[in-house]
Amino acid sequence: MTARIVLHDADITRALRRIAHEVLESRRGDGRLVFLGIPTRGTVLAERIQRIVDEIEPGTSSVGSLDITLYRDDLARTPTRAPAPTRIPDEGIDDAIVVLVDDVLYSGRTVRAALDALADHGRPRAVRLAVLVDRGHRELPIRADFVGKNLPSSMSERVSVRLADVDGVEEVTIEP
Amino acid sequence: MKHLLSTRDLDRATAVSILDIAEDMARTADREVRKLPTLRGKTVVNLFFEDSTRTRLSFESAAKRLSADVITFSAKGSSVSKGESLKDTAQTLQAMGADAIVVRHHGSGAAHLLAHAGWIDAHVLNAGDGTHEHPTQALLDAFTMRQRRYGADSRERDLAGMRVVIVGDVVHSRVARSNVWLLSTLGAEVHLVAPRTLLPSGVETWPVTVHEHLEPALALGPDVVMMLRIQQERMHAAFFPSGREYAREWGLTAERFALLGPDTMVMHPGPMNRGLEISSAAADSSASTVLAQVTNGVFIRMAVLYLLVAGSSEERA
Numbered sequence: 001m002t003a004r005i006v007l008h009d010a011d012i013t014r015a016l017r018r019i020a021h022e023v024l025e026s027r028r029g030d031g032r033l034v035f036l037g038i039p040t041r042g043t044v045l046a047e048r049i050q051r052i053v054d055e056i057e058p059g060t061s062s063v064g065s066l067d068i069t070l071y072r073d074d075l076a077r078t079p080t081r082a083p084a085p086t087r088i089p090d091e092g093i094d095d096a097i098v099v100l101v102d103d104v105l106y107s108g109r110t111v112r113a114a115l116d117a118l119a120d121h122g123r124p125r126a127v128r129l130a131v132l133v134d135r136g137h138r139e140l141p142i143r144a145d146f147v148g149k150n151l152p153s154s155m156s157e158r159v160s161v162r163l164a165d166v167d168g169v170e171e172v173t174i175e176p
Numbered sequence: 177m178k179h180l181l182s183t184r185d186l187d188r189a190t191a192v193s194i195l196d197i198a199e200d201m202a203r204t205a206d207r208e209v210r211k212l213p214t215l216r217g218k219t220v221v222n223l224f225f226e227d228s229t230r231t232r233l234s235f236e237s238a239a240k241r242l243s244a245d246v247i248t249f250s251a252k253g254s255s256v257s258k259g260e261s262l263k264d265t266a267q268t269l270q271a272m273g274a275d276a277i278v279v280r281h282h283g284s285g286a287a288h289l290l291a292h293a294g295w296i297d298a299h300v301l302n303a304g305d306g307t308h309e310h311p312t313q314a315l316l317d318a319f320t321m322r323q324r325r326y327g328a329d330s331r332e333r334d335l336a337g338m339r340v341v342i343v344g345d346v347v348h349s350r351v352a353r354s355n356v357w358l359l360s361t362l363g364a365e366v367h368l369v370a371p372r373t374l375l376p377s378g379v380e381t382w383p384v385t386v387h388e389h390l391e392p393a394l395a396l397g398p399d400v401v402m403m404l405r406i407q408q409e410r411m412h413a414a415f416f417p418s419g420r421e422y423a424r425e426w427g428l429t430a431e432r433f434a435l436l437g438p439d440t441m442v443m444h445p446g447p448m449n450r451g452l453e454i455s456s457a458a459a460d461s462s463a464s465t466v467l468a469q470v471t472n473g474v475f476i477r478m479a480v481l482y483l484l485v486a487g488s489s490e491e492r493a
Contacts, residue, residue, distance in 0.1 A: 067200070070214040070482070080487030082193055083200045085331075120209035 002175065003160070007149060009170035012132065012163075015148030016045065019130050020052035022146050023099055031097040031125055033061035038068060038102045038114055039084035044165045045132055046101035062089035066100070066121075071113035088121055098124040099146075103161040105131040108142035133172055135159050179291045179300040180480055183311045183358035188334060191361055195319050196331050197479035198472070204241075205475070215244035218275040218485050222248040223265065224303075225281040230446060230470060231303050231313075235278045238477035244485070247274070262286060263295055270296040276485045277301070284308035299484040307348050307410070313445055314354035316476040318362055320465050321400055323472065324441055336363030341393045343369040343426060344404030344453050347376045348411070351445045352404055356382055369393045371426060373415040390426055394435065401436065402443040403428050403454045419452050430457035441465050 007015070027033060033053065037046030043065040050063035069083035100114050111129060118127060130146035135153040149172070153159055157174055164170045177190065186194070204210055220239040224232055232248065239246045251265060262281065269277060276299040279287050284306030291300040304310040321338060322330045340359055346352045346368055359366050360383040368379065369387045379386055387393045394401070406422065416422045423429065428442065433455060436442075442454075442464045450456050459466060 070200075070212045075214065075486045078487065080483050082197055085200065086203060116213065120204075120207055120211070122208050 003173040004175065005171050005173050006151060007133075007172035009164070012148070012170055012172065015132060016048050017052055019146045019148060020049045020056070023049070023128070023130065024053060024056060026128070026145070027097060032091070032095070034089055034091075034093050034096045034098045034124070035061060035063045036066040036088075036093075036098055036100055036114075036118070037063070038100065038110060039065055040166055041161055041163055042100075042102040044163050045103060046099075049099075049101060049130065062091060064089050066114055066117055068110060068113040068117050071117045073109060073113065086117075092122050093118070093124045094122040095125050097126050097128065099128045099130050101130045103132050103163075104159055105129070105134045105142075105144050105147075106137055106159075108138045108140035111142050112140050132161060133159060177483055179287075179302075180311050180484060181287050181291055181300065181302045182309045183314050183354045183361070186311075186358065186361060188361055188363075191315070191318070191358060192332060192334055194315055194476070194479050194483065195322060197482060198315075198319050198475040199331060201241075201475040201478040201482075202472070211241055211243055213243050214482055214486055215239065215242040218244045219273060220244045220246050220276045220278065220481065220485070221269050221272075221274040221298075222246065222303075223251065223269070223277050223279045224249065225251045225262075225279075225286070226304070228280055228304070230473070231280065234470070234473040235301075235303060235477050238474050238481055241474070242478055242481055244275075244481070247272075262290060263293070266290055266293075266295040270298065274298045276481065278303050280304045282306055301480060301484065304350055306350070307353075308350050309354045310350040311354050311358070312473070312477055312480060313351050314358040315480070316469055316473040317351075317355055317402070317443060317445070318358055319472050319476055320443065320469050321364075321441065323468070324465060325399070334362040335359060338364040338399045339367070339396060340364050340400040340402060341367045341369060341396070341398040342402045342404065343390060343393070343428070345374045345406050345415075346370045346379070346404065347374045348407045349404045355402070356384055360384075367393050367396065367398070369426065371416055371422075390432065394432060397437055398440060400441045400443060401428060402445075403448075403458075405445065405447065406449055406453050423452050427452060428454045428458045430455045433458040433461065433463075436463065443469065446470070
């Protein structure tokens with residue numbers, strides 16, 4: 001069987017726009033927002049969400065990326081991979097509301113690593129999690145605050161997010 | 177990559193990726209918490225059969241920044257004959273469960289022997305073997321050159337088009353050997369300058385241009401001038417008439433330094449013999465990268481330790 005498209009490019013755009021609004025609504029008070037994407041595709045998504053937020057409320061947010069390679073819990077079981085760059089905005093993350101952004105939420109282990117990495121950069125006022133797709137099957141007590149699409153899947157299925165900036169096409173697919 | 181024994185084993189892609197990972201490691205130095213959990217639960221042994229301050233401290237601090245446990249073993253002065261002592265020590269460390277062994281030894285090829293004799297399973301990092309190789313020094317030199325030349329735009333680049341002049345005691349220098357292989361792999365043009373007595377036999381087969389005098393090499397407008405340390409401890413014969421004459425003919429004197437281009441880097445692996453191979457005017461100038469080299473050494477060693485020790489040692493099917 002071939003891959004089934006579950007989100008087209010327009011759906012992805014709409015989901016990111018909705019996430020941006022939800023993030024702004026949930027921000028109580030005047031907290032500074034820092035969107036940190038988890039490379040590779042999380043970084044792209046974080047930049048897009050922040051751009052939308054910046055259109056609505058200019059100057060209240062910034063964006064960067066947070067690589068988690070050196071914090072993974074499966075380092076000893078997999079071949080070594082090269083880390084991707086981490087870019088923290090100049091203002092830092094102390095007392096900011098950090099929104100971690102990733103493409104797919106699955107076991108939760110990536111987010112666990114990201115929380116550890118984040119703690120080494122400073123102490124945010126709060127940390128939120130935004131994902132384009134939540135496919136379930138958590139192995140850790142972690143949940144997302146903002147979800148583009150809940151996608152019930154079986155563990156044998158393969159969920160792929162492709163973004164124009166990275167892959168040339170824009171779609172989310174699921175294949176058996 | 178199981179071991180790091182020689183820069184000859186590194187192809188361009190591997191070398192560039194080590195430099196890129198070192199960039200990431202450098203980025204962690206100005207964070208609130210500098211330590212990374214990457215090698216938690218791993219044991220790194222520093223096995224030093226020969227004096228070294230900065231290399232040992234550099235490896236130690238690199239391993240600690242990655243949360244490894246570090247054991248330092250200085251075997252200097254051991255009366256046991258060389259081969260046996262290396263083997264016995266290696267087996268002791270194996271029994272203690274070392275994941276990586278950083279070895280410095282006065283015998284050329286000691287690191288290779290340790291890696292391939294079948295005594296141990298640990299990863300071996302050559303931290304200098306006799307007059308053979310010192311790969312992490314060459315990597316940190318290449319990193320420093322790339323960093324100075326390209327700054328924040330360094331990632332994924334090699335050293336193509338850079339002209340590097342290496343001056344001095346080539347015959348005793350493992351730094352020079354490691355640099356020759358690595359820099360030419362990275363596309364740099366390498367020139368060696370040394371009195372004939374300090375050139376190794378077989379140098380004509382190296383990917384370098386050899387000069388006997390310093391002036392013609394400096395006249396080429398090099399991007400980098402790397403001065404090697406005169407290794408008096410390895411000189412048991414007269415290689416040149418006197419220190420003063422050496423300094424006059426092959427030293428980077430204040431006069432020669434003044435003739436260099438404004439962007440030429442002056443490098444030295446340290447410790448420096450001021451007034452012999454390098455003048456204070458050159459060593460303390462803004463062209464000098466000596467302290468940057470020390471700082472970058474930690475990042476390069478973090479990168480190498482990460483690449484060797486973090487992943488699974490077995491190739492995955």
